[in-house]
Amino acid sequence: MLKYIWLVPALPLAGAAVNLVFGKRLGKRSGIIGPVMVGGSFVISFLALFDLLGRPAEERVYVAHLWDWFHAGALDVGADLRADALSMTMILVVTGVGFLIHVYSIGYMHGDRLYPRFFAYLNLFVFFMLTLVLAQNFVVLFIGWEGVGLCSYLLIGFWFEKPAAANASKKAFITTRVGDTFFIVGLAMIFVYFGSFDFDKVLNGHAASALSVGTLTAISLLLFGGAIGKSAQIPLHVWLPDAMEGPTPVSALIHAATMVTAGVYLVVRTHVLFTPTSLAVVMFIGLATALYAATGAVGQDDIKRLLAYSTLSQLGYMFFAAGMGAYGVAMFMLVAHAFYKALMFLAAGSVMHGMEGETDMTKMGGLKKYMPVTATLFMIGAITIAGIPPLSGFFAKDPILSLANRSGRGLAWLLADAAAFLTAFYTARLVFLTFFGEPRTERPAHESPKVMTVPMGLLAAGAAVAGVLAITPEGVLAKFLEPVTGLPGEFVGGLPEWALMAISVLLALGAIWLAWYVYASTRWRALRGRYPYVHDLLENGWYWDAAYANTIVPAGKWVAGIAAFGFDTGFIDGIVNGLGSLTKGLAAIGRRLQTGMVRTYAAVFLFGVFVVLLVLAVRS
């Protein structure tokens, strides 16, 4: 099936095309086409995985050359797809989780005015995401990279009648663009120094070792700049919480499971270019985001914004792991996170569906009684992310923490533990506020239909058992990925493994108990009344948005004003208009020659003849 790997991105593209062109005529049937196409991609990916597993570990790379795309000078770019362990892992996550979210959308988007268009955009997103992860060169990867950004913009602003949604989509697009600018510069540097965009020529390890450390650091940090924008890490994280204005399946698919992990994928894919310096930057940014976003999540009352901050924090963990060189661990976290975060988003969407669009947790409470299935599934997701064994979240987070400890990064380990504690705390807070206690509103909540709960159930099963991929000492997934990612170094120092595990579990249990103590009763109201500024600080994400609004935004507006009114209207338009005025002025003089008097013309003609004769006479 590896031969047919091109079908994996082609099927969603076909689905998007059909739904865009014939969507109106298809009506409700477009909700079948979308999921079926992604499901088909999943089946093909799965069959291709067995093809790949049938080969010895060193030969698990299949490159499909579809066509020569373009040649320009020394630049040869082909439309090439690469199926190796890493991209196979990614396409299975994208198509698998994507398929479940597509099915869920049938129920969630039911009755929406733009129902076919939603599935068209969602299919288009899956196509670009698959292009991104299957790319064999940086140009194809970049097409996917920008394409998912476009689809993210379209889907965040799907309900564009709401000004908040329209603004959020613009914010997401522009903020990501800042990172993309670094990414493009990084790509240009890659071409200058490697002379190619092909992964085989750039990422083979020999090519990079010929370059100076400074050059490599610059290239890798520029690529990481793109990853920061796409994966919403500090300081470009501000777009993700606002992106929750989009429909919830979009938040689950794009802003939790797949697109935001593209940055992690990029770092893992290009890890041979990362020098110790740039890895330290990756680690620092990841850890800072993990801790920062965890504190922000504690202050959110909006159920989706809380999950968005949680996503930021978890992505920070992935970069933290990648920054320590543990790419297999980061990838395992990516896979597990795709399951449990998609599950939590879908469950949150189910709550919103049952509450007629309510997202404020302070108005919920006691929903366990009304939505038992959703509540149970959400709690599975919550326990998973909190890091209670044997669910997958524990196996994702524990290796990261233990690696930090054993590699002698004591302070980083402590901070990551603090973030883990906060993770368990905010998740438990969400659960207790939403599903426990007394109902705080008269609104009748109802359970969601099967088409929504079944995909959630499957995701919950995935979140629960994904841990088996990491359960052997070296990890099934990590071993599968080893030809691409290599292994993190061996460390001997630090605390023993069982102690680290015990600390992780105790932290999680302690956080859950604390959240129960505060949020299962009405104590949180009293607490908020006594320290309102703490809550405000956390809810506004440490006023990061306000800081941007008061520094970068006015500066940007000022520069844009000069560019628009000073340079553009003054200088560029001045040249164009000036040329026009000059022509008009010359014409005003020149047209006086045209008197319209025939005899004047004849006289001038005669005069000209005399001049010509005179010249001839003088010259001869």
Add this chain to the structure above:
Amino acid sequence: MKVPIAYFLTLSAVLFSIGTVGVLVRRNALVMFMSIELQLNAVNLSLVAFSRQLGNLNGQVLAFFSMVVAAAEVVVGLAIIVSIFRKRTTINVDDEDLLKW
């Protein structure tokens, strides 16, 4: 007795000058036309004179050409003058400045 060429050329120059002055000073398009005809025939005269002087027929052939062209020109020119007169009841060239903006 052979007439000297200077006589012909003098007559030709006089005719040409009369024609030139006619084109420049008269306002009536028909008279201007006749003056142009005068100029053309002055040149024809000198062509024939040179031809005879040099014993070469080229000049006479060229004179025929110029007569044919003059006839064609008169046809087109008179047609224009007639249509202008029908439109505007005048053939005074100083009033015809339609192409000027």
